[in-house]
Amino acid sequence: MFSVSCGDDPTDQLANAGDPNAAADATLCQAGDQCAATTVNADQQPILTLTVRRNADGTWQPIGTSCVPPARPQVTAALVRDRVVRLIPSAAVGLAPHGATLVNIETVMWVDAGDRQTLAPVEILGRRVVITLKLDHVDWRFGDGRSDRTGDAGRRYREHADPCTTRECPDYFGHTYQRPGRVHVNATASWTARFTVDGGAPVTIPGTVAGPTAQAGITIKQARGVLVPNPGEH
Structure with a gap:
C-alpha cells in the first residue's frame, strides 16, 4: 500500500512519494497553486502520479495519487x-x-x-x-x-x-x-x-x-x- 506523508513544501511531498526528482519538480510547482509529478521506477517507467495543492497558509497538501500501470513490453x-x-x-x-x-x-x-x-x-x-x-x-x-x-x-x-x-x-x-x-x-x-x-x-x-x-x-x-x-x- 502507498501512503503520502505531509510536509511543509512540495519537495517533501514529492520526496516522500518516492519522486527521485523531487526538488526539480517542486520548483515547477512554485508557479501555481496546484501541480502533479510522476514517479518513475528503476527502468524510468511511470508508476505513480502525485498531485499537490498550495494551502492558504503557504503549505502544500497532497490531494490525490493515481497509479500508472506499467506499459506492456514492446516487441520490435x-x-x-x-x-x-x-x-x-x-x-x-x-x-x-x-x-x-x-x-x-x-x-x-x-x-x-x-x-x-x-x-x-x-x-x-x-x-x-x-x-x-x-x-x-x-x-x-x-x-x-x-x-x-x-x-x-x-x-x-x-x-x-x-x-x-x-x-x-x-x-x-x-x-x-x-x-x-x-x-x-x-x-x-x-x-x-x-x-x-x-x-x-x-x-x-x-x-x-x-x-x-x-x-x-x-x-x-x-x-x-x-x-x-x-x-x-x-
Whole structure:
C-alpha cells in the first residue's frame, strides 16, 4: 500500500512519494497553486502520479495519487528479426541429374522451399508472436566461380511429366558447366518477413532475412562419343 506523508513544501511531498526528482519538480510547482509529478521506477517507467495543492497558509497538501500501470513490453521488428534468423529452416538444393552431370548440358537446379511459410508461434517478452515468410530471392554459387540470383525457388525437375530432352532446359532454372571435376552448389534463400503480436495487425520487418546456406555436391563428367560397328545388331 502507498501512503503520502505531509510536509511543509512540495519537495517533501514529492520526496516522500518516492519522486527521485523531487526538488526539480517542486520548483515547477512554485508557479501555481496546484501541480502533479510522476514517479518513475528503476527502468524510468511511470508508476505513480502525485498531485499537490498550495494551502492558504503557504503549505502544500497532497490531494490525490493515481497509479500508472506499467506499459506492456514492446516487441520490435529488431527483436523479431533476431529470432527469425535462428528459426528459418534450411532450403535443400535439388539437382537433376543428381550426383553426376555432363559438361555442356544444363544441370537443372532448385531449392526445396515454398513461396510462403508460417513459422510456429514463438514467445517474445511474454507475448505470442506469429511470423510469416515470403520468398524474395535465392543466391546461387555454382562451384565453378560463377553465380546467379533468382526471384523464386526454381521448378522441381519432373522427369516423367516434363522431361528436358535438349542441351538447354527452357522450362527450368539451371547451370551449364564447361569443365569436368567435383563441385559444390550453394544456395541461400532470402525472405521478407511479417509478424503479429498477440493477434494484432501485421508488422513488416525492413529488408530481407537470409536463411541458412544449403549445399549439394555434384561431379561433372566429360562424355566422349565412341564409334560402334553395326549399332543395330545385338
